[in-house]
Amino acid sequence: MIIKSRTDIKTTVSELENMKSEVDPNRINEVEKEIKRIQSGSKSEDDSAYLINFHYDNDRYAIIHNLRIVYNKEQSNQVAQIDHLVINRSLQCFVFETKSVSEKLEITEDGEFIRYF
Numbered sequence: 001m002i003i004k005s006r007t008d009i010k011t012t013v014s015e016l017e018n019m020k021s022e023v024d025p026n027r028i029n030e031v032e033k034e035i036k037r038i039q040s041g042s043k044s045e046d047d048s049a050y051l052i053n054f055h056y057d058n059d060r061y062a063i064i065h066n067l068r069i070v071y072n073k074e075q076s077n078q079v080a081q082i083d084h085l086v087i088n089r090s091l092q093c094f095v096f097e098t099k100s101v102s103e104k105l106e107i108t109e110d111g112e113f114i115r116y117f
């Protein structure tokens with residue numbers, strides 16, 4: 001059962017597109033890169049959400065996409081964001097983080113990830 005679907009990014013992208021007219025012309029490339037990064041990440045999360053929904057959307061699992069958790073909002077405003085959370089009937093929780101990497105990625109012998117820009 002899907003408790004919360006994926007969040008639409010159209011508003012965020014639209015706001016960034018509008019910013020391009022107000023930004024210093026030397027920084028427009030930065031805004032365009034951010035738009036592409038958001039769109040690429042969203043596409044990867046959409047693909048992951050589709051697969052998770054396909055395999056786990058039944059009465060044995062609860063699915064929450066784009067879960068935002070705010071802790072101690074009045075004082076420090078600490079925020080965590082979970083891309084996909086799947087909970088089964090035994091209350092086992094499975095957290096999925098979706099990443100989209102267009103640069104070179106290497107995994108060392110120790111299991112560490114190195115990303116090259």
